[in-house]
Each structure stands twice: as C-alpha cells, then as structure tokens.
Amino acid sequence: MPLRILLVLVPLLLACDGGLAPPPLVEPGIGGTVTFAQNTWPPRDSLVNLWIVASQVYPLDSAKVFAGIIANPPTIYIYPALDRSLPLYVDSLQYTFPLPPATYRYIAVLQRHRDELSIRSLRVVGLYTAGGNSSQPNVVTVRPFEFVGSINIHVDFHNPPPQPF
C-alpha cells in the first residue's frame, strides 16, 4: 500500500511547481564605472558636455557621427542626452545606459569642449578597450532582455585615445 500511495503522490509533488515562467523584465543596455585620472580635468569653459556614446558603426568619420545620431532608428546613442552631461569634476561615476539590442562596436566618453555643435567641438577622452590594447575599441553585444555590466572606461583628459574622426 505505501508503494501505491507513493506512485500517486510522487507525480503530484513533482509537478506542483509551474515549470518555466516569464523572467523578470530587464531593460537592455550597458553599465559600469567611468573613472577619471587625477588632476586632469580641463577648465569649466571647455566642458560644455560630457557624454558616453555607443556606436553600432565603426570605423567612424565626421559624416557618420551625426548621421548615426539623427538616423531613425539611431546607430549612435548618447548618454545621458544631447542636452545633458555626465557629472563633472568627480573621481568616478556609475552609469546605466539603456540601449536597444544590437552589437556596439565603439563605446567611449566624449567631451564637447565648445558651444557649437560640430565635429570640431568633440573629442573622445576615454574608450572601452579590448584587453590590454588601450587604443582598440571593444565590441559589446546587447541582446534583448539583457543588461551588460562591467563596461568600465578610464578617462585621462591629458592622454586621450586615438580620435575616430
């Protein structure tokens, strides 16, 4: 008799969880820490904006930069926004950058040092790099419902990486 009861109960007990369920909704994007080299911050009048940019296109040129930003959908994304800036004069900052699922071939910190919005007023001051090569951009793939962390970037205003445009 105990075996009969077991035969009935085992299926009931094993099946009482529901199996697969929708996972928690995760907004896709990237995040990490931006660190700044000590005593390298430029004067305030040359810091109009400081952004993180993520570009699906690489290599870049001046035409591709603005085309990528205004394309629909864009191929270049700016964080926090075109009219806003990352905090200035800090040692480091944490960021969470929502992005649509795609492969991003160039992720960098971009300084706008003049009021005019042209390619001449922009310069890359930090780059998310591949391994030990500080000049080679690293590729990041963001999949749907996936957030990619540890995208850390070091900024040294005195030693910027190679400019892509």
Place this chain on the structure above:
Amino acid sequence: MRSIFHSALFALLLCSTAFGQRVSGSLAGSVTDAATGAPLLGVNVVLRGTIIGAATNAEGKFHIPRVPPGSYTLLASMVGYEQAVVEDVVIRADEATEVSIQLKQSVIQIDPVVVTASRREQSFREVPVSISTVSAQSLLERNIVSLDDALRYVPGVNLLQDQVNIRGSSGYSRGVGSRVLILLDGLPYLTGDTGEIDWETIPVHQVEKIEVVKGAGSALYGSSALGGVINVITRGIGSEPVMRFRLFSGMYDDPRYAKWRWSDRPRWNSGAMLDYAAANGPLRYLVSASHTLDEGYRQNDLQRRWSLYSKAIYELSPYQSMTVVGNLLLRRRGNFIWWESLHAATRPDRSQLNNNVTSRRGNISASYKEFVDNSFFYTVKGMYFGNFWNADSAGSVYTESASDLLSIDAQGTYEAGRGNVWTFGTVANYDRVRSTIFGHHPGMGGALYAQNERSLTPTLRLTAGARYDIQKVSRLAAEGAVSPKLGVTYQASDKTTLRASYGSGFRYPSIGELFTTLSGGVGSVVVIPSEHLKAEKSWTMEFGVAQTIGDRVFLDAAIFHNEFRDLIEAGIRIKRVKLSPSDTAEMDRAVIQFDNITRARIQGGELGIKVDWIKNMLNSEVGYTYTWPIDLSSRSVLRFRPRHIFYTSTSLMLGNLKLSSDFRFISRIEKIDDNLVRLVPIIHGDQRVPVKVTDVRVLYELPRLGFPLRVGLNVNNLFNYHYVELIGNLAPLRTFVLSIEGAL
C-alpha cells in the same frame, strides 16, 4: 540493382524447391477466453523454437498444415491475455492433431511475441536485446494523433519535440538525420532528403503495435539503426466487414501567465477518422480517411491534415499472400521554429510569423510472402516513399524539396533443425532528391545480411549475424560498412531469463547533412555544405534480465554500454564566406556546418516493472533509465541528453469504466548548444527545466448498444506545467480532449 534483385529471388526460389518435399502432419484447434468461453480472434499460435504458426479466425480456430513430426511446445498469445503454453504437443506423420486452448485475461503482458529483433516472430524471452512494445490499445486510449507522442511513454526513450532519442543515442539536429531507424512494416521509412522521421505520415489508426529495439541494430537493418530501431506494424484485416469511426475534439487551456496568452478565444484540436474493411473470397481490403485540424496553442502553429490509407491482402493460396498498401498525407502548417522570447513564449520569432510549410507525402508498398514448407518461408517487399514540401512566407515560396525513395527487401527464413534458424536476405535502395536547399542528387545502395539463431541447450540460445552495406550518394565516393551482432539468452527458470548482446550500428549522412546550402533563411543563419562527412558508427553491449515474480509482477532490468564514433554534429561558428555569386567579397558570418567531430560514450541502466496490484483491475507500470552521456572529444557531458528518464502509468478498471494516469519525468538537459542560442540568436533559448508531466484519462464503454462504442476524456499535462523539449519551444499546455470511437 535489378540483377541483384533477380539473383536473390532466384536463390530464394531455388531454396523453396529444395525444402519442399517432407513428411508431415497438421495441427488444428481453437482458442477461447477462459472467463467467458468466447472464441478469440487474432491469437498468435506458434510452435516454440520454430517459425511454424498461424492466427485464429473469427471462430477462434486455427490450422497449421505440414508440420514435421515431433513433440512441440505450443505458445498462444494475444494483447490483453496471458500467454498460454501447451507442452508436449505430438505431431505424427499424416495425422491431424487437435488442441483446445483457453487464455486468461491479463493487463500485464509478460511474454509478448515480437518480430523486430530477428526479423521474424519470436517470443520476447528469446530476444537477446532490450525491446519495448506499444499496443494499438494504448494509442487509442491516449488519443495519439502523431506517433511520436506514443513513444513518450516507452522506457529509455525521450523526444526533443519530434526527434527521437533512445538511451541517449540522438542529440539535436533540427530534423536532419535520425540516429534511430524507423520501419513501417519492416521497411525503412526515413525521408529521402533529410533522412528524418516524418511521424505524421504513419497511419496511427492502422497501427497494430510498435516495437522499440534499443541499441545498435545495423546488423539486420543497416543505416540509421545507430541507437535503435522502431518498427511500426500495421494491423491485418479480418474476414468480416467492419466500419470503424473515431471522432475527437479538444481544447488547449490558457497558459499560467497572462502575457503568454496570444489568442482571445480557445484553440481547438479536432479530428475524424473513418475506415471500412471487408473481404471478398481470398481478397481482404481496407480503406481509411482522416482529417485533423489543430489550431495550435502557439501563434502560427495551426495545422491541417488530410490522409488516405488503403490496404489489400490477397491470399493466393494457404501458403502465399500478397499485400499492397497505399498511403497519402496532405498537410499545411504554420512554421513555428522558436519563440520570440520567454516573455512571449507562445509567439514565434517575428521572422517566422507568416511562414508556413505545405507537404505532400505518400508511400506505396507491396509485399509477397510464401511458406514453401514449414521450415522455409520468404518475403519480398518493395516500397516507394515520396516526399514533397515547400516553405512559404505569406504565400511566397522560398524553399522546396522533393525526394523519391525506392527500397526493396528480399528475405528468407529457414529452420535448419529444431532450434536452428537462419535469416538471410538482400536489400537495395534508390534515392533521388531535387531541392532548392539540398540540390539535385541521386543516391543508391545495397546490402546483404545473414543471421543464425541456435539453441545450444534447451535453455541456452545463441544469435550471431552480420550485414554488409554499401551506399553511394551523388558524386561522392561509395562507402561500405560491415555490422556484426552477437547475442545470447539463457532461460535460468520458467520465471527468469538472462540475456547479453553485442550490436553494431552506422549511419550514412543524409543528403540534407551533406549538401544543405541555406542563406538568408529564418534568423541570420547560413548553412554551408558538408561533403566531407563520413558515416557515424556505434557499438552497443548490454546485459539484461527478465524476471516474473509470482503472476503479478514482471521486471526487466538492463545495463548497457554504447560507444559512438564520428558523430555528426551541426556546429555554428564564425566563418568567412561568400553568400552568393553576386557577392563581391567574402564576409564574416555565423554559419552552420556539419562535421564528424564527436566521440561519445553512453553508459547506463534501465529498469522496467509491471505490477498487477489487483488482478485485472488495478495495475501499474514503471520505467526508469539512467544514462551517463560523455562527449569523449571534449570530456564533458554530451549535448541535448537527459540523465534520468522516469515514467509511471497506473490504470484502474471498474466494470466498463477505466481510469488511467501517466506521469513522466525527464531531468533537465545539462548541456545544449550555447553557440546556437547566442549566434542565431534564440532569446532565452538556454532556459529549460526538468520535464514533469501528468496525463489522466477516463474511458467508458457503452454497454448494450449491440456494437462496440467507447467514450473517452483525456486531460493531458494536467498541472499545466510549462517546459521545453527543444530549445525555444514551449511544449503543449494543458489540453482537454473528448473522443468517441466505435465499430459497426
């Protein structure tokens, strides 16, 4: 090929005249139900250790002419009854011996007659390999529409959606190539282009039983019997006219999560089958038609099927018969390949949303069987199996494929002396594929096989055999393979049989694996040809015991060791390729290519128990299989194989009412193809859980109508458990099905 066939036939006919002249007697008798005294139709009556036998007619009578004089043990068996054993049946020259047999009802069939292990009828206890059977009754009771669903309750078998896996032999190849050979009435039934099993063309309503032989079986059946053989045996036709019908209608329940609901109305699954069988003198015939409409529990998963089946048996004489079968299936279905994500598990990836597959598949077969005398008979079978399918997106066809497969099998079975049986034969096949993704390719092959079974003592039986196959596909070099087998059974007592076997297997790569070229299909996947592939090989060793405890418990246990070499796996990788002639340069793409990359070892054990708790009232079956599947190339767990498979089934009969439940547990697949998930990509494709599914059903036979009529209610996946068998494919939700079947 024609000359080989003629030579074989000539050799067989030569044998037939050589063995034709012998002194003999005859055996006749009747078989009745022990409880009711009613005559039993279709009881198999055989003389143990011989090929001599017959089946009872509607009056329960049988007649076996031309039996060599001697003393025999007579076995009578039928599904639902205990096997009867009549010792010391004496046959004298020119005399007619009569016997009367009574069969006792039994839900547990301890000693069934099987045909697949040795290409001839023999008692389960004479078979040196593990074999499981699925009866027509269980197909009806479980409301099986597609035959793969029936195999989900066979110990040691699991399915990755429709891809069958016996004791871990198969992984996942998205329907291209099967490591389990399927036979339809003994002839290979894999599609000519992809070498896959198309379950739905198999006429479920016409199946008498399914036999599943576990372990490598190429020594008798050739290519693809790497991990096992599944033989689907269609039923015979009685001498009385009968019309059978079956209607069913069911509904999928909602998923547990509101965000998975994609339809604002219930989704239905319904079907109807009608067949008529009759006899006219020596001719017996059957025609059958069926239609099913499955709206699907997932978006773009609707499926319509129409099928026609006919069979005619012509008895040329008491010793010669000819059978002709025709079968046609038309189907159109949505092409749900993987989900959008686990957030929308019932919706396909958007690239598949308007994709459909239309197919026309059919076969015509003919077989001729002649008992030359009671020590020799031969069978010549031929089958044409045609397949055509196309895939369209919103009506625009983007892929199509047609294949023709012709196979011929001539087999002789000769009893050289008591307990000494030879089985030998020759096989030829011709294959032709015309496809937008596989190209245009012919293929052909042939084989010779022989097997000897010999009783060394009354309790010890040895089986040895081998087969040589040669196959040539298109412009590729011909490839041959030799497959030996060896087996022994030892009947330690009336209740205990020990067995041991060695078998070998191989599988030629399918045309699909060799030549698939696909770019710009579903997802971002590109498939490139793999003409370098060679045949996969395997060997199996097994030790087993079959034990009856009292008259209510039957136990079968086995341990097995399988080795695989050159397993073909579809690998996804980044490769620099030129996609089309118009491309100016090669570019890096994620491509799928098949390679012989894996050496594998699968060891394990299997236990099956059948218990009749209360005689003919309450019974249970339990099956457990443990496998340890190791990829020897990478020293890690083999992909897409579960480690534990557990089934249990219980039935309670209360008069005309039968209540049954099934439960199956399959442990979580430990390793999948991460690259496939990542590079396709299949969002949340790595999400998987153990399979824990419970089905219940109620059947009620309506009495006093003057004809058999049965009503059934099935609730499949009772607890609405959500799981995947195949990555990115949510398995069926809770389903309610009402069915009615009868015969007039």
